[in-house]
Amino acid sequence: MAHLEKLPWELIEEILSRVPPKSLVRFRTVSKQWNALLEDKTFMNNHKMTFRFILATESKIYSVSIDPVIVVRELTLGTPGLETLELKNLVDCNELLLCGKKNGAVVWNPWLGQSRWIEPSLKRSGMEFDGIGYENKNYKMAVFCPGNEDQTDNFCTSYDFASDVWIDLQSKSDEDSIYPESVVSLNGTLYWVCSLDETDPLSYDISTFDFSTGLYSRFCDLPCGRNHGEDALVLKVFRGDRFSLLKQCMVTKKIEIWVTENKINFENGDDVVWMNFMTFSSPNLPELVETIRYSQPSYSIDGKRLVVCSCDSTGQAWIYVFGEDKLISKTRILDYVVDPWPLHCTFVPSLVPVPARGEREKLAELQM
Template sequence: MANKEKLPWDLEEEILSRVPPTSLVRFKTVCKRWNSLFDNNAFINNHKMTFQFILTTRSKIYSVSVNPKVEVRELTLNTPGLKPQIPISLVDTSGFLLCGMGEGAVVWNPWLRQTRCIKPEVNQPSLDFIGIGYDNNKRVEEIVYKTLSVYMKGSSHTWKIHDFASDAWKDQEFNKEEYSRSITLGIKNRFIVDLTSVVSVNGTLYWVAYNDDKTHDTDLFSFYVLSFNFSSEEFLKFCDLPSGKNHARDALVLSVFRKDRFSLLKQCHETKKIKIWVTKNKIDNQYGGDVKWMSFMEVSIPNMSNLVQTTFYYQPSYFIDDKRLVICSCDETGRAWIYVVGENKLINKVHLDSVADPWPLHFTYFPNLVLIPGGQREEAELQVQFSYDLFLFWFSSTIFSLIFFRFWFNL
């Protein structure tokens, strides 16, 4: 029997980019080539259902995609056993969304429509959920995800760690003097850190922080990266930032670059000039003193808006796409905007007019095909969807093959 002609790989990729993510998880077992493809950032970014930002308002949750054009869709957080509701807080760490629900939390992968509830202990006070990480001890073969949260206990704060595998809670107390939207940490030194801007790399959590020195007579502070390691269960100063001293009103945002590095955005609140740095090497969870920063981009755009507004002091969200900088931020009236910057100029500016409420919380999201350990999905629906997607892939492959070979033989 003659060998059957195979579908060209680029057409195969194009078809798979149209298959819903819930079925791509199952398709990973079809062959090694598909499995490698689904772990490729370029494939995820080019998928027809991908998105790069998530915004939450008092009444709705939205996803925002920017490739090839800006598109806003509504998201629904459906958790078995819980009525649909808007989270009180929402952070993106370790590829999952951690949704604070007042009592307990929900871990959510919106791309796979998968959730897991984290229930508080009996008589547990309301928790502020901070982020998700895992023990990065190389002797541990299996990743065990954990959450970090905090609550008031008298005049101090108690940090709580929840283990996904055992569903157990562990307390860790620090002496504190102050807690608001920013929190004070430490015993000998006092650190101020915005817990809403957390970054996760290889299971460790990172924030931009600065020393709260009462002797300061100016508004300039030396910022650095503070880390929480789930292996040692301690907070440490990880590394200095390349931006020098910064004003409290400057935009200063740490983000993930190429999965395993840092990027840092700074916008001076006076000049509006934007500068981006990236780390030269991969981030090592233990040796932050070896971090080397490189200048990546400088942008000076006339009439550029302040990315941090005085009303709420929300920091902007951003990501780097090749040589483009894509930013989500609110203007002075609370309206959300997407800015696309490149080659020292503003390429595009889009108002997200379908986001109804002003001053939405927003952050960068990186879609992934990682299943939440112990997570729940609507299995019956997914089985039907999987069968439909398999049929769709076969049908599309046949049509593309007929078109391709007809075109080829007509040459």
């Protein structure tokens, strides 16, 4: 350590940017300065082993790096719960990745190679694994259970990681139904783009989810809604503490990126102010929502660049880079991802460990 203190800080950063992720976890205890660096999103983005997207096909999972060139790497499938895939969805939970399956879910940090298999609740079928947040410093997962012949009402349930317990929450009648999509997790709170009426393109807002009751409540307005049913409308976390929203009109192909001006205060959505951050309206823009399976695009904002992952009408995955008011480059990753129609999501690597059973005290310390 004495020798390291004599090195310029810039050189220490460069050295750490080449250290494997599992080793970085141990280095957080070296000093407050090192811990602050390893929590810095800029450092994580600049790490030599960082990536921006996760893609999952029927047989393989890949990471996609974008700087300085696009690099696709196959990820190991030997993690518990991922020996076989058959994934229904991928959800970026800001620090962890949620992989929904027909018979359960896997919570995964692909950067650290840690995962945990979650057995489904025996009381409910057709569970849709939506997102991970935390309440009272305990990680929890929100799950939506659509109604069926035996269960006429939609239903919400949550899973407590520390106690390994499922908790049934309040059911919702048809009159109270909303249509949540595009979930993000920010500082433990889950936020959804929601519509109270699928036929009204102007009725979209952002709602929060209460783990205690299972109810959604309006948080703030969106700067825009859908003008057509197949418009792209995707919410993401921006710069670690704000929102961004991508919209693409299916008719004009115009792409708009909106961001919130200030940090999000979960206690007061009335303070949220949106501003237009980027607009792309040049000819020959790609369709970001493929019209066969209606999957929404995944995107990342890097400075003044917009990087998007989406599938075309044949199911092939593409990486699009936008900047300077135009499409800069497009890369089809067919050479790597052979199977069509891969699931995809953004994921910024983190050093947050996958929460384990019976570690309530450790989880509390992480959030202090």
